[in-house]
Amino acid sequence: MFKDLLNPTNFNVMVSKLSDVLVKAVNEPLGYAINWGRVWSLWPVHLETACCSVEFGAASGPRYDVERFGIIEAFGSLRQCDLIVVQGTVNRKMAPRVRMVYDQMPEPKYVIAMGACAITGGLYVDSYNVLPGIDGIIPVDVYVPGCPPRPETLIQGTMLLQEKIKRSKIK
Amino acid sequence: MAGVHESKVDEAIEMGMQVVKEYTADDDRLMTLSVGPQHPGSGHFRFTIKLDGDYIVYCDPDPGYVHRGEEKMCEYRNFIQNIPHLERPVIHDSANITYSYSLAVEQLVGIEVPRRGQFIRALTSELDRQVYTLYWLAIYGIFLGHSTMFMWPTADRELFIDLLDSLTGARVTHAFNIPGGVRNDVPEGFKEKTLRHIAYYEKRLKEYEDIFYNNPLLRQRTEGVGLLTKEDAIKLGVTGSVLRASGVPFDVRKSEPYDIYNEIDFKVQYMRTGDSFARAYVPFLDMKESCNIMRQLLDKMPESGEVRAKLQPNPKGPAGETYRRVESGRGALGYYIVSDGTPRPYRVKISVGSFRNILALPHLLVGSKLADMPSIYWALNYWPVEADR
Numbered sequence: 001m002f003k004d005l006l007n008p009t010n011f012n013v014m015v016s017k018l019s020d021v022l023v024k025a026v027n028e029p030l031g032y033a034i035n036w037g038r039v040w041s042l043w044p045v046h047l048e049t050a051c052c053s054v055e056f057g058a059a060s061g062p063r064y065d066v067e068r069f070g071i072i073e074a075f076g077s078l079r080q081c082d083l084i085v086v087q088g089t090v091n092r093k094m095a096p097r098v099r100m101v102y103d104q105m106p107e108p109k110y111v112i113a114m115g116a117c118a119i120t121g122g123l124y125v126d127s128y129n130v131l132p133g134i135d136g137i138i139p140v141d142v143y144v145p146g147c148p149p150r151p152e153t154l155i156q157g158t159m160l161l162q163e164k165i166k167r168s169k170i171k
Numbered sequence: 172m173a174g175v176h177e178s179k180v181d182e183a184i185e186m187g188m189q190v191v192k193e194y195t196a197d198d199d200r201l202m203t204l205s206v207g208p209q210h211p212g213s214g215h216f217r218f219t220i221k222l223d224g225d226y227i228v229y230c231d232p233d234p235g236y237v238h239r240g241e242e243k244m245c246e247y248r249n250f251i252q253n254i255p256h257l258e259r260p261v262i263h264d265s266a267n268i269t270y271s272y273s274l275a276v277e278q279l280v281g282i283e284v285p286r287r288g289q290f291i292r293a294l295t296s297e298l299d300r301q302v303y304t305l306y307w308l309a310i311y312g313i314f315l316g317h318s319t320m321f322m323w324p325t326a327d328r329e330l331f332i333d334l335l336d337s338l339t340g341a342r343v344t345h346a347f348n349i350p351g352g353v354r355n356d357v358p359e360g361f362k363e364k365t366l367r368h369i370a371y372y373e374k375r376l377k378e379y380e381d382i383f384y385n386n387p388l389l390r391q392r393t394e395g396v397g398l399l400t401k402e403d404a405i406k407l408g409v410t411g412s413v414l415r416a417s418g419v420p421f422d423v424r425k426s427e428p429y430d431i432y433n434e435i436d437f438k439v440q441y442m443r444t445g446d447s448f449a450r451a452y453v454p455f456l457d458m459k460e461s462c463n464i465m466r467q468l469l470d471k472m473p474e475s476g477e478v479r480a481k482l483q484p485n486p487k488g489p490a491g492e493t494y495r496r497v498e499s500g501r502g503a504l505g506y507y508i509v510s511d512g513t514p515r516p517y518r519v520k521i522s523v524g525s526f527r528n529i530l531a532l533p534h535l536l537v538g539s540k541l542a543d544m545p546s547i548y549w550a551l552n553y554w555p556v557e558a559d560r
């Protein structure tokens with residue numbers, strides 16, 4: 001029996017199973033801790049693309065206070081940010097800049113499309129200079145509809161994103 | 172206090188002149204700096220500056236990051252359909268940007284707004300002036316590192332937003348001022364609620380003055396910075412608070428009164444120094460004066476009556492052109508409409524205060540220090556989305 005076990009094929013299977021168990025034992029609590037850290041320290045880039053920035057400003061004011069959810073108006077560097085809230089219309093001049101900002105951010109990074117214009121082009125869908133939604137240039141995690149969305153809606157959108165991060169797997 | 176202020180301005184003029192004289196065009200010494208669009212201090216706007224040591228010697232504004240073709244879009248919608256997208260450029264001052272459009276269309280179609288409608292319109296315009304100016308003040312506060320001045324105006328702004336919410340049904344984008352009057356009558360108890368808010372708000376304005384405008388740090392950062400003389404202000408064509416801060420008492424509400432503004436008793440607020448402090452202080456004086464205007468409007472408003480003139484389903488005027496303007500939070504805001512007799516405008520040109528004010532930016536930045544850039548830039552009462560249209 002020992003001979004069977006020490007057979008190279010079986011041995012490899014055993015080691016791989018053991019390592020699976022080990023990885024699971026370490027990964028789940030560790031992944032939970034990492035996700036917990038990511039959920040409560042979302043730092044948005046200070047990139048305003050259009051008029052929804054007014055409601056974004058109102059959301060970070062005292063009445064709505066998104067800082068409760070760990071989101072601060074980051075005035076730091078792009079390299080410290082992990083969230084883009086695309087605040088409204090993106091036009092042909094702004095689109096390359098949005099992509100450039102997204103590329104410069106470190107992983108993991110999340111995107112919230114705020115407002116009807118960022119989702120489909122909204123009111124400006126027939127304008128000659130406006131993109132029909134930003135999912136053509138960057139991947140979007142959460143869509144927050146409205147024109148402009150009320151601050152409560154934006155807060156709900158960010159809470160949805162936090163749910164998504166909590167459930168995500170660490171690679 | 173006024174004497175101290177003016178002597179500092181004189182000092183700065185002398186200093187500014189020295190700077191310009193010392194500078195010699197030596198390209199190797201210059202550092203190019205691109206500010207925006209991803210920059211905490213720029214908003215939806217970019218400008219390139221060249222630095223010689225600490226001094227700015229060249230400035231090139233680059234607007235257009237929010238250009239959405241509003242004027243072209245107007246041409247394939249009819250006069251009523253145009254309202255929702257025309258208020259998007261300044262969503263926190265949307266009553267004023269639709270006000271002048273409505274005035275222009277009314278002049279074209281030839282209709283008279285009922286008296287009560289005119290009062291409600293003027294009231295929404297004044298409420299939105301507060302909402303806009305408080306947002307502007309909040310951003311100016313955070314630009315200069317004064318976090319309290321971000322929190323307080325943002326909190327007090329919500330009171331006015333609540334009033335407008337109860338009146339129009341939307342926080343910022345009302346689509347309430349339409350050709351012919353306003354959409355709805357005021358809700359019950361609106362007058363008492365507004366008066367209560369104004370009484371509270373006037374107390375708060377005194378606190379703003381104490382903590383922000385009389386703050387020695389703000390005074391040092393803004394007094395004598397970015398001087399715009401009266402002649403230059405007129406030559407560059409700036410408008411609104413920027414023009415009034417340079418000593419020109421121009422206000423569209425006073426010089427070309429529209430609707431019921433000739434029945435209202437108010438003073439045009441202006442200062443003579445023309446520096447960043449004056450440009451930051453004049454909107455504050457405007458907010459104070461606007462409270463008086465709102466009180467008078469609520470007093471004189473007729474108790475009952477129509478709020479909206481009857482319009483034909485698809486209003487159209489004779490072929491011709493029209494231009495009307497109002498005083499918005501940023502200055503004169505006008506619409507030039509050309510009609511060819513169809514229900515759709517042939518051409519719409521929006522003349523906005525922001526774009527006129529940003530023309531003064533290179534003039535003011537060249538010769539000043541890099542550290543003065545935020546206080547000069549945002550004191551120009553500029554909203555990039557409106558300027559790009």
